[in-house]
Amino acid sequence: MPQSEQALWAVGYARGYSTLGAGMDSARADAYERLRRNLRGTLRGEKVYESAPGFQMSFEGGRFTETGLPDTLRSVAYVDSLTAGGMTLVLATWTPTGSPSSGPPPGTRTSFPKTPPSWVRDRIPNGGDRAQAVGRAPRYYYLKNSWRRAEERARRQLAFQSASKIERLQKSTEDWRHKVTSLQTEVRLQRVQAVARWANAETCYVLVEGTVDEVLIGQD
Secondary structure (H helix, E strand, O other): OOOOOOOEEEEEEEEOOOOHHHHHHHHHHHHHHHHHHHHEEEEEEEEEEEEOOOOOOEEEEEEEEEEOOOOOOOOEEEEEEEEEOOEEEEEEEEOOOOOOOOOOOOOOOOOOOOOOOHHHHOOOOOOOOOEEEEEEEEOOOOHHHHHHHHHHHHHHHHHHHHOOEEEEEEEEOOOOEEEEEEEEEEEEEEEEEEEEEEEOOOEEEEEEEEEEEEEOOOOO
16 A cells, blocks of 8 residues: 555445446445545444353454544545456545645556565554554455455554453353453544555455544543
């Protein structure tokens, strides 16, 4: 993924068709929505875990909401497109008004390396103004859903590792006792984008980075 101090980039996904043009409108709309949300938005989420004596803690479910900027994003350019893996892909970029816009240089399309990159193998060191997080998802039949899910999970992980609150509740009866743990987050993220992707035969991985503009959890 191209990177710039001014520009923000996003890939839009849609189903692949026999011609590139058939999926372009949907892929462009998806890329626009990602840019609008990634420039600045609020992510609120909760993950619930349950444990019982003699059993490991298990994930029981989660709920998430995201809000982005109003539908008024300007200076969006669609700089590249292709069909691959049953998908229509569009690369879009946003730049602040008055800033020069540039697309990727010719010949910058590359294939994934055969061996996983370090950000897949190792824990990501975080520090400084730009935090990073990795999301992963199984390779679904419709591959666009895998990449969307992996990027979505990376954004959520970015929020949880930046600010979270834990609430615990113990439930018990005469025959059963178990604990419920709620992990919650709410942050305002700014300039979040996917900076790297990788996949093998089973899993898709996305590395995102962004800035936590404001921590909202615990302000009520």
